[in-house]
Amino acid sequence: AGFYERLQKYILTPAQLKENGFPEFVPGEPDTVTMKKSDTFLQNQSNVRTCVRCATRFLISDNGKTRCQHHWGRSFRNSDFYLSPPEPFSGCGCRSRSSGCVIAECHVYEDNKFTDVHGYVCTTEGTGVEEEPGVYALDCEMVFTTAGSELAKVTVVDQDLKVVYDKVVKPGNRVINHNTRFSGLTEKDLRGVTTSLQDVQDDLLRLFNDKTILVGHSLDQDLLLVHRTVVDTTVVFPHRMGPPYKKGLKKLCEDYLGKRIQSKVSGHDSAEDASACMELMLKKVY
Numbered sequence: 001a002g003f004y005e006r007l008q009k010y011i012l013t014p015a016q017l018k019e020n021g022f023p024e025f026v027p028g029e030p031d032t033v034t035m036k037k038s039d040t041f042l043q044n045q046s047n048v049r050t051c052v053r054c055a056t057r058f059l060i061s062d063n064g065k066t067r068c069q070h071h072w073g074r075s076f077r078n079s080d081f082y083l084s085p086p087e088p089f090s091g092c093g094c095r096s097r098s099s100g101c102v103i104a105e106c107h108v109y110e111d112n113k114f115t116d117v118h119g120y121v122c123t124t125e126g127t128g129v130e131e132e133p134g135v136y137a138l139d140c141e142m143v144f145t146t147a148g149s150e151l152a153k154v155t156v157v158d159q160d161l162k163v164v165y166d167k168v169v170k171p172g173n174r175v176i177n178h179n180t181r182f183s184g185l186t187e188k189d190l191r192g193v194t195t196s197l198q199d200v201q202d203d204l205l206r207l208f209n210d211k212t213i214l215v216g217h218s219l220d221q222d223l224l225l226v227h228r229t230v231v232d233t234t235v236v237f238p239h240r241m242g243p244p245y246k247k248g249l250k251k252l253c254e255d256y257l258g259k260r261i262q263s264k265v266s267g268h269d270s271a272e273d274a275s276a277c278m279e280l281m282l283k284k285v286y
Contacts, residue, residue: 003159004132006285007213010231017228019243020235021220023120033120033226041114051107052149054100058107064176068107069100072181108177112148113221121201122226126209133211133229135159137281139274140222141183143190145173151223152178152185154200155270156207157278163271165207168193169200184268197224215277217249233277236284249276256283 012020023033040050050057053070071094094101126133141153150171158164168185170193178185204225208214215231216222237252239245247255250262253276261276262268 002132003282003285004135004213007135007215007231007281010236010281010284011213012230012232012235014228016235017230020218020232022228022230023117023220023226025120025122025226031118031120033117035114035220037114041111044111049107049109049111052110053104053108056107064106066107068104070102070104071098071100072102104177106176108144108149108179110149112150116148116224119197120224120226121205123208123210123212124205126211133209133213135213135215135278136164136208137215137274137278138219138222139216139270139277141179141185141268141270142221143171143175143179143183143185144177145171145175147173151197151200152183152190153270154204154223155274156204157271157274159278159282161275161278165203166271167195167200167203169195169197172197182268184264184270201225215281217252217273217277218246231281233280237280249273252276252280256280 012022017024018036021036021038023035026032026034044050044057047060048057049060049063051068051070053072054068056066056068058066135158137157139155140151142149143152144150150173151169152171152175153168154165155163156165168189170190175187175190178187178190180186201224204223208227210227211229212227213229213231214227215233217233219230219232233249233252234246237247237256239247250260253259253261257276257279261272
């Protein structure tokens with residue numbers, strides 16, 4: 001059997017998609033999605049946000065007036081991390097409960113994922129004739145803006161690990177932190193960029209259909225795209241403690257591929273991360 005057929009058993013079920021926070025359209029409202037919300041979001045009030053770096057709760061109107069002291073290391077992106085950090089922090093290696101090792105100009109948040117429920121597009125139905133729908137791995141990089149976390153780069157690789165799409169994206173709001181250590185993006189990278197989120201959505205709808213298998217790591221985090229044929233490496237390779245814990249992509253590559261990724265001082269490489277997800281699944285099925 002080919003790669004596409006071998007991956008069928010790893011495609012997330014509707015229940016898994018829902019449990020892992022993937023968006024789905026609200027019946028009768030084709031422009032509106034719903035998704036499982038994090039405990040942190042549920043605790044916040046309309047004018048309060050929780051910083052994803054230091055877990056401080058702050059008024060949106062006060063943001064920019066208080067510096068954010070935090071540990072840059074992260075183990076996974078679930079809300080429980082901020083309530084009870086593991087020891088030690090991945091990356092920076094500091095012990096939990098210790099004073100932050102980095103000071104930033106302001107707090108940042110990701111709650112907009114749960115409030116920006118419009119503007120999603122859905123992959124269209126495949127014709128089912130001749131061509132195989134294909135298998136692609138997708139990775140996105142985000143930056144922090146005045147409106148939360150926004151898309152800033154999208155990379156897609158095919159099953160041969162060839163980059164077939166790679167675009168830097170102009171966020172819809174003013175960037176307040178480029179998240180360089182994780183995104184790999186700097187102010188210079190975004191200078192002069194005109195590609196919008198809508199442009200990317202249009203491009204990907206031409207590249208994928210609803211039967212295309214998209215492979216990724218925590219793909220629910222990445223894109224304003226509703227797609228139900230997903231293989232997520234956080235589910236295929238679960239954390240030994242179970243949800244909500246998730247193994248980081250870097251650790252999965254060390255454990256299953258015997259290789260190191262995300263080791264550049266300049267930040268993550270979306271092509272490297274997407275390729276790593278594809279390699280993990282190739283290793284899993286062959």
